[in-house]
Amino acid sequence: MATLICEKCGTRNADTMLTCRRCTAPLGKREASINMLGGRWSVGPGLESNPQLFSGRNIETGEEVLIKRLSRTAALDRSVRSSFIKEASILRDLEHPHLIRVIDVIEDPAAGAIVLARPEGQSLESYLERREFLPIPVAIAFGLQLLGTLDYLHERGVVHRNLTSKGIFITRNEDTGLPHLMITDFGLARNIHLAAGQDSSETGTLLGMKVAPPEQTNPTPYMAPELLQDEADSRSDIYSLGVLLFEMITGRLPVGHGVRDPAQLITAIESEAPTILRLLKPEVSSTLEDTLLRMMAKRPDQRYLDISETRAALLACTDATMVRVPEGPFLRGSAPSDDAARGEEFPQKPLWVSAFYMDRLPVTVAQFHSYLKATGLEMPEAWVKHNPLEFGDLPVVHVTWHEAKAYAEWRGCRLATEAEWEKAARGEDGRIYPWGNEAPRPEHAQFASDVRAAVASHPAGASPYGCLDMAGNCFEWVEDWYSSNYYPLSPEADPKGPNAGEKKVLRGGSFVHDAAALRCASRGRYVPDERRANHGFRCAWSFD
Incomplete structure (x- = not known):
């Protein structure tokens, strides 16, 4: 009381x-x-x-x-209070890892x-205000988490009706440390609040199909159009999730972006066509764009029929371009028994690395050309010579560290730390190469050669987490400054390299290197402004 x-x-x-x-x-x-x-x-x-x-x-x-x-005011109305308590009690019986308890x-x-x-973490809205948008593979992974939660609710007759970025918290999975979404807000106050004396049959409820009449609705840009007409079913949640996915990918709302006036927002929800996704994000596939357009169709009968159909469509957009690396220890550096090791790789010792996402493949020529087209940037003639568009499926090379970092940020990502790169390459068991301890063979990697190979040409060289081309093909820039004596002094959790230096670290060896450079512990370094015909990169992302 x-x-x-x-x-x-x-x-x-x-x-x-x-x-x-x-x-x-x-x-x-x-x-x-x-x-x-x-x-x-x-x-x-x-x-x-x-x-x-x-x-x-x-x-x-x-x-x-x-x-x-x-x-x-609402609590003093007996019918409102009774409805609130009844629905809250039903909520109490729901148990799902992505629902607040x-x-x-x-x-x-x-x-x-x-x-x-009270979950740890921050709201999705707060995160997007800081970071603007998410990498596309991460946004899709988040969408699939929410779909699983909605499926659980719909099977129990619960329609959420107004998913918003404000009502979703990003926390950490207790087992993996990877991002874990929690739906924290069912909009009870907005839906149940009534003027005294109003008939409760005309009000919104948490679990029922009726919502507040249009003149009492406080609209949000995530609301399906039919909610404004006192109607809702499971497809209303599919619409809201489509809006959320669009926002996660672009940092903008597809309709009513920036609109504050309720009347104007209602008009936008009812009649404004969604912003064309690929105008904002040219790298988005046409399949993903079509999926979101169908999820956000104005008429419910033009959307996917249910969560199962929506999930299948979204899974078809998942191209596994990033892999998940859970938090935990790994062995960094080389063992004393490794005759190819250099002093900068000692001592070998366990480090703890927080969870992160890593590109499955190096960034390709085609992907970098798309970036240049979207941003209007121009590269020097020497770069064009090494990266003609017809080389689209080869790893992009001849990029400086600064250019690699700028590309990663354009994608909503970053460069991996040296420790993250090594863990993604070798896993937790201290293996010498991504595929194990067996000496490199042509099926494992592109090395001791005069030319690059198309990415993913060597599936036998996959790392424990599924990353390819982490040995050979192209040297990969990472975030850290280089120091030959950093390892003995580095922290044992999430080391980020020296605070300053003259050269940046590259990892993985390249098509011109011999077997020794392909070892997971091997370290390269170059001045960050330098270009080389074998220098490329891949991107990483983590929740912070």
């Missing part, structure tokens, strides 16, 4: 009381009192990222929680509330 503490006698009173029920002293202002729910939940301030959620704490255990509560339901004549587990 929400209470006010009498400053004179210490008695707890319902926060609807004006005077103390025991000593009749004025209870004073609500803000000056201790705000309590259910006798054990202390209610703190609203979250800056989502004002409808309040921070809270269990006064007995100290557990930090989130609290979603009805407004006082309901800890308690407070049935209070003055302030019904739901107490939720």
Whole structure:
């Protein structure tokens, strides 16, 4: 129960009381009192990222929680409060790894509330405000996580109706450390709040099909058009997810971007065609663009029929361009028994590396040409000589470290750290080469040659995580500055290299190198402004 503490006698009173029920002293202002729910939940301030959620704490255990509560006006309406409590109780019975856990339901004549587990991390909205957009493979992976959650809800008759980036938290998977999405907000306050005396059959509910009438709807750009007409089913969630995917990939909303006026936003939702995805992101495949357009069709019968059909379509857009590397230890450097090792590779010792995504392949000539076309950048004549468009499936070369870094940032990625690169190449067991300890053969890698090979030409050389071409073909720039004596001094978790230096590290050897340079522990270095006919790169990404 929400209470006010009498400053004179210490008695707890319902926060609807004006005077103390025991000593009749004025209870004073609500803000000056201790705000309590259910006798054990202390209610703190609203979250800056989502004002409808309040921070809270269990006064007995100290557990930090989130609290979603009805407004006082809504709570005083018995039918509204009853609907809220009923639906909150159903939510409490839902258990899914991507749904926030309901800890308690407070049935209070003055302030019904739901107490939720507080996830670590940040909202997707906050992340996009900082980073603008996600790499396409990561956005698709996030979309598939949300599809699995929606499938679970729909099987139980629950339609979310208004997925938003504000209501989704990015946390970390406890086993892998990889990003893990949590749906934290079911929009209860918006859907259930009523003017006193209104018939509850005309109101929104969490689980039912009806929503607030159009004149009472507070629209968001994620809402399906039919929600504005008091209709909704599972396809409404497919629409919202399409909007989220578009936003994750581009950093913009497909309709109503930047619109604040509710009337104008409703018009945009109902009639504005989505922005053409490939105008903003030319590297997006036509298959992915068509998938999102169908998900965001104005009419429900023009969308995918259900979650299963949507998942199949989205999986068809997944080209495995990035692999996932879970958090954990690996052996960096060379063993004393390795006769090919150099002093800069010692000592060999275990390091801890946080989870990250890594490109499965080096960046290709075709991909870099697409980048140049999208950005309007021009490369020197020597670069064009080494990378004509007809060499599209070869790894791009003759790029400086700065150009590699700029490309990675354009994709929403970064260059891997030296430690990340080595872990992606050799896994956790300290193997000498990506494929194991067997000396390189022509089927493993492109080496001791005069020419590059098409990427993915050597599947037998795959690393434990599925990366290809991490030995031979092209030397790969990484983020770190080079130092020959860094290893003995580096931290044992997520080392990022020296703070400064004259040269940047390259890894993996190239088509001109011999077998020794193809070892996972082998290190190269060049001035970051230098170009070489065997210098390329690949991209990485991690949640931070």
